[in-house]
Amino acid sequence: MAVLKFDEVAFEEVRPGLKRKIIHLDQLMTVLLDFTDGPWDEAEPPHSHPHEQTSYIAAGEVIFYCEGEPDQHLKAGDMFFVPSGKAHSIKLLTPYARLVDSFTPLRQDFLAG
Template structure:
C-alpha cells in the first residue's frame, strides 16, 4: 500500500515583482515547488539546510553555487548541496521546478 497522496497545486506567492512560486506537493520529507521568473528575475544569494534539485522547465538561468557560475537551459537540472550559498538569474524569464528535502517549512507559513 502506498503512502503517496495526490495534491492540488497551491496558490501563487509573489516573492518580488519578477518572481513567484507555488507549492505543487509536499510531505515533511520532500517538497516540489514551481517558480516562475519574469525577464530579469533574480534569486539573491542565500543558503538553507535543505538539499535542492532544480529542473529548468523553460528559459535559461545563470546559477551561482558556492562561487561557481553555470548557465543551464530548458530540460537541464542542477543539484544544490545543503548549506551551499547559491543564487540564480534569468535574463529571458522562465520556469523552474524545485525539489527540496526535507520540505521547506518556511514556505508553508504565510
C-alpha cells in the same frame, strides 16, 4: 493520492515578478517557480539553507551560481543540485523562466505565513 491540478490551484505571489505553487509530503517538497521580471542585470543575492535541493529548468535560461563551483549557463531541460549549506543564486537571462525545485526536508519558511 494527493494531486495538485495546475488550473485549480492559484499561484502565491512571493514578490512582483515571482510566483509559486507548492506540493509536499512530510519530508519532500516540490515548488513550481515562475519568474516574469527578466532578464536581470544582476544575480539574486546568494543564499544558503540546510535543505538539499534539486532544480529543473522547465522554461527560460539562467546562470546558476554555486559556492566553490564554476558558473553555469542553463536552459530548458537542464538541472542542477545544491548541497545543504552551500551558498547559491541565479541570474535570469530571459524575460520568463520556470523552475521546478525539490527540497528535503521541507522548507518550513515557504509554508509560514
